[in-house]
Amino acid sequence: AQRVTQPEKLLSVFKGAPVELKCNYSYSGSPELFWYVQYSRQRLQLLLRHISRESIKGFTADLNKGETSFHLKKPFAQEEDSAMYYCALSGRGSQGNLIFGKGTKLSVKP
Amino acid sequence: DVKVTQSSRYLVKRTGEKVFLECVQDMDHENMFWYRQDPGLGLRLIYFSYDVKMKEKGDIPEGYSVSREKKERFSLILESASTNQTSMYLCASSSPGTSGTYEQFFGPGTRLTVL
Numbered sequence: 001a002q003r004v005t006q007p008e009k010l011l012s013v014f015k016g017a018p019v020e021l022k023c024n025y026s027y028s029g030s031p032e033l034f035w036y037v038q039y040s041r042q043r044l045q046l047l048l049r050h051i052s053r054e055s056i057k058g059f060t061a062d063l064n065k066g067e068t069s070f071h072l073k074k075p076f077a078q079e080e081d082s083a084m085y086y087c088a089l090s091g092r093g094s095q096g097n098l099i100f101g102k103g104t105k106l107s108v109k110p
Numbered sequence: 111d112v113k114v115t116q117s118s119r120y121l122v123k124r125t126g127e128k129v130f131l132e133c134v135q136d137m138d139h140e141n142m143f144w145y146r147q148d149p150g151l152g153l154r155l156i157y158f159s160y161d162v163k164m165k166e167k168g169d170i171p172e173g174y175s176v177s178r179e180k181k182e183r184f185s186l187i188l189e190s191a192s193t194n195q196t197s198m199y200l201c202a203s204s205s206p207g208t209s210g211t212y213e214q215f216f217g218p219g220t221r222l223t224v225l
Contacts, residue, residue, distance in 0.1 A: 009150065043217065044153075045215075046214070086153065090212060096141050096204040096212025097158065100153040100154075103153075
């Protein structure tokens with residue numbers, strides 16, 4: 001079964017601390033992995049995708065096929081990073097259907 | 111800039127009423143989706159559509175139907191609203207990008223309350 005697991009509902013860190021939002025997936029094949037973010041009172045938007053291997057707003061995520069993980073990391077959290085983060089998976093040939101995790105709320109304290 | 115718009119930000123309806131949620135996208139995307147977003151449950155796919163007049167059930171289609179008469183418009187219909195359908199409803203659209211991957215673009219959401 002295809003599944004995305006985000007084990008933490010809430011993650012609270014202090015400004016300047018490193019942050020890691022965990023994401024594990026279950027998929028028989030080569031998935032495409034994404035992180036979406038929803039800031040307060042804003043619409044859900046794409047943060048980054050594994051295929052791009054890019055850093056967005058200081059965040060990076062590496063696909064680890066051995067551990068079936070796609071954790072989101074940032075070395076120094078900022079208050080403006082406070083948001084809801086969703087990990088999502090798309091299977092090859094699925095025409096863009098996404099399977100979302102339940103989300104992690106990140107709170108960065110001053 | 112991709113724009114996905116939803117007809118209402120807030121909606122209050124009574125149990126048993128028929129409810130229409132409208133979604134329009136302006137980027138000529140083939141694919142459109144309806145989700146509901148609930149705390150602790152994340153986003154759950156209700157229905158999606160790959161083309162005009164085509165629809166596919168998602169994970170939680172019970173109690174919902176959809177209509178896609180035009181490429182840019184995807185409507186979600188609650189035939190007889192119930193209190194357990196109180197939720198935030200998100201619409202999204204997508205097409206394959208230059209890399210071949212699909213990015214979904216979301217609307218602002220409609221918060222529906224069923225009394």
